Amino acid sequence: MPSPPALAFSTDNCTIGRAMAVLGERWTFVVVREVANGIRRFDDMRRHTGMPRQVLTDRLALLVEHDILRRVAYREEGQRERHEYRLTDKGFGLFPVIIAVAEWGDRHYADDDGPPVEFAHRDCGAQVEVTVHCTEGHAITQPRDVVTRPGPGIRPFDA
Amino acid sequence: MPSPPALAFSTDNCTIGRAMAVLGERWTFVVVREVANGIRRFDDMRRHTGMPRQVLTDRLALLVEHDILRRVAYREEGQRERHEYRLTDKGFGLFPVIIAVAEWGDRHYADDDGPPVEFAHRDCGAQVEVTVHCTEGHAITQPRDVVTRPGPGIRPFDA
Numbered sequence: 001m002p003s004p005p006a007l008a009f010s011t012d013n014c015t016i017g018r019a020m021a022v023l024g025e026r027w028t029f030v031v032v033r034e035v036a037n038g039i040r041r042f043d044d045m046r047r048h049t050g051m052p053r054q055v056l057t058d059r060l061a062l063l064v065e066h067d068i069l070r071r072v073a074y075r076e077e078g079q080r081e082r083h084e085y086r087l088t089d090k091g092f093g094l095f096p097v098i099i100a101v102a103e104w105g106d107r108h109y110a111d112d113d114g115p116p117v118e119f120a121h122r123d124c125g126a127q128v129e130v131t132v133h134c135t136e137g138h139a140i141t142q143p144r145d146v147v148t149r150p151g152p153g154i155r156p157f158d159a
Numbered sequence: 160m161p162s163p164p165a166l167a168f169s170t171d172n173c174t175i176g177r178a179m180a181v182l183g184e185r186w187t188f189v190v191v192r193e194v195a196n197g198i199r200r201f202d203d204m205r206r207h208t209g210m211p212r213q214v215l216t217d218r219l220a221l222l223v224e225h226d227i228l229r230r231v232a233y234r235e236e237g238q239r240e241r242h243e244y245r246l247t248d249k250g251f252g253l254f255p256v257i258i259a260v261a262e263w264g265d266r267h268y269a270d271d272d273g274p275p276v277e278f279a280h281r282d283c284g285a286q287v288e289v290t291v292h293c294t295e296g297h298a299i300t301q302p303r304d305v306v307t308r309p310g311p312g313i314r315p316f317d318a
Contacts (some may be wrong), residue, residue, distance in 0.1 A: 152264070
């Protein structure tokens, strides 16, 4: 059997790998979900998710460091200044990822009573979905209709 | 400030959380990427990714257990029987997730010379992308145009 073509190329600069080095940890993605859902404050997130305090602190710091969340100061009457977290533009850019993960999760990991949450179009109320197509406008429904090819940053792989 | 509405609902049956409990770990996703790229054999994956042997063994077992990969026996002349890994239908269903993650990664984590890999439509060669829209056919380009609403499995949250 011939060697798989992809084996000739390095994974060192794989942008999927780099993206998942930030996101690819359950709690990191959970924090993004909380903030995207309007749950922006440390104590709310901690209570709602059951995350250990230190883990939540670490993940929030990581997400701020990567410019996915930003800290915004607020002060409630008679209290000291605190911070809440908002998505940055880069964080909002994760929406297709969140929806694609939710679709796959709904299909395979929902309880018998169905998914807990739906995404809907604000204007018309119809369900939101993610589709794959090419820039020529062809819909792509079969993964086999997608091929990978070397991009500008491709590098040879030396074992 | 009023309590965020999402805080009233439980995250116990969140399908994003459950999906990311499988995927949400860098190496798990890397293994899926390798197999999707035609790199199906243990030794090839190990060499190509630099993953420690035990970690790769564990992640392959997890992915087989979750029916994302399946093991297929093969035997090269004069060698003992070995196994390679293929995506199942459930694994192929991750394509929109992979492409959505790659797009976001390409935008934010590529080196100066650009992304190493492109996804192209097999038939016409045009670049492949993921878009968000509603089932009524409206394109959704702004995350703020997506709202979440309770689905059939929604459960109250008791702190």
